Amino acid sequence: MSHVNNWANPSKANMQDVYNMAAALEERAQALDQIQVNEALVDALAPVAGEQVLEVGCGSGVLCRQIALGVVPVGKVTGVDISPEFLRIAQDYTASADLSTTIQWGAGQAEVLPFRDASFDAVFAARLLLHISDPQAVLNELVRVVRPGGRAVVMDWDFDTVAIDHSDRELTRRLLHWRCDHHGGNNWSGRQLWGQMAATELVNVKAAPIVSVAHHEYDSLTLSLFKAARVARDGNVISPGEYDAWVDELRSSLAAGSFFASIVYFIVVGERKKEGTWDFQSELG
Numbered sequence: 168m169s170h171v172n173n174w175a176n177p178s179k180a181n182m183q184d185v186y187n188m189a190a191a192l193e194e195r196a197q198a199l200d201q202i203q204v205n206e207a208l209v210d211a212l213a214p215v216a217g218e219q220v221l222e223v224g225c226g227s228g229v230l231c232r233q234i235a236l237g238v239v240p241v242g243k244v245t246g247v248d249i250s251p252e253f254l255r256i257a258q259d260y261t262a263s264a265d266l267s268t269t270i271q272w273g274a275g276q277a278e279v280l281p282f283r284d285a286s287f288d289a290v291f292a293a294r295l296l297l298h299i300s301d302p303q304a305v306l307n308e309l310v311r312v313v314r315p316g317g318r319a320v321v322m323d324w325d326f327d328t329v330a331i332d333h334s335d336r337e338l339t340r341r342l343l344h345w346r347c348d349h350h351g352g353n354n355w356s357g358r359q360l361w362g363q364m365a366a367t368e369l370v371n372v373k374a375a376p377i378v379s380v381a382h383h384e385y386d387s388l389t390l391s392l393f394k395a396a397r398v399a400r401d402g403n404v405i406s407p408g409e410y411d412a413w414v415d416e417l418r419s420s421l422a423a424g425s426f427f428a429s430i431v432y433f434i435v436v437g438e439r440k441k442e443g444t445w446d447f448q449s450e451l452g
């Protein structure tokens with residue numbers, strides 16, 4: 168089965184698909200397990216009133232709106248996305264959230280950002296790098312546009328860290344491994360972020376794993392797992408009978424209140440070196 172990853176280039180998707188993708192981002196941000204992950208991201212970025220903040224790969228702008236609350240009244244958040252369609256949708260959400268004077272939008276490619284060097288106090292990319300063929304190029308751009316002393320933050324999940332309580336280990340491993348390696352971009356991106364950030368000019372690079380736990384049918388991870396089963400069945404990696412057995416057990420454990428699944432997101436933070444400061448990582452080599 169050839170799988171097209173619409174997140175890597177939404178402009179190739181039709182407008183209805185883009186609306187559905189934007190609605191999925193908004194809905195996901197309301198799920199309890201994603202609220203926890205997004206709060207950890209905001210804490211890592213630590214926006215301060217008056218700052219200029221950039222998000223690259225902003226999608227529907229849900230994180231820009233959250234960060235905007237930290238920089239008001241005079242600070243600004245800029246959301247950049249490769250898709251003008253997403254930006255139009257993001258603009259509508261911003262108007263209804265009454266944040267139009269704090270957030271601005273720009274179409275652009277993460278690999279060649281349309282900004283001068285050192286334009287921002289803080290920059291971030293969330294759930295973007297897993298969809299990018301050359302993440303190092305994006306990270307170099309993030310570092311270029313953040314000011315000396317400013318912060319860069321990246322975040323992705325690592326789908327191979329999924330733990331799910333299911334009686335059929337072999338089937339569970341088979342479908343999760345296939346989903347991890349064949350669907351939705353580079354699902355090992357999370358564990359690769361630290362090395363990629365450490366390879367830039369950033370200093371004091373730190374990684375924080377966030378374990379996101381799902382217990383309910385409306386948690387974002389739960390929905391991802393049902394989807395994983397569907398794509399594995401459609402990819403002929405599991406049979407229709409195995410699909411039915413696997414999801415039936417999940418439905419039963421959800422109904423019984425015993426469902427457990429988790430996944431690790433990695434948030435990596437670094438600072439752009441100030442002139443004349445000591446970089447302990449490269450000094451210790």
Ligand SMILES: C[S@@+](CC[C@H](N)C(=O)[O-])C[C@H]1O[C@@H](n2cnc3c(N)ncnc32)[C@H](O)[C@@H]1O
Nearest residue numbers: 174175177224225226248249250276277293294
């Ligand atoms: C999965 S969404 C994440 C949206 C948002 N950061 C969030 O966490 O809700 C990924 C976004 O990255 C955008 N994108 C993909 N490739 C890009 C690129 N090369 N440059 C800029 N944006 C890109 C997509 O259009 C999409 O809106």
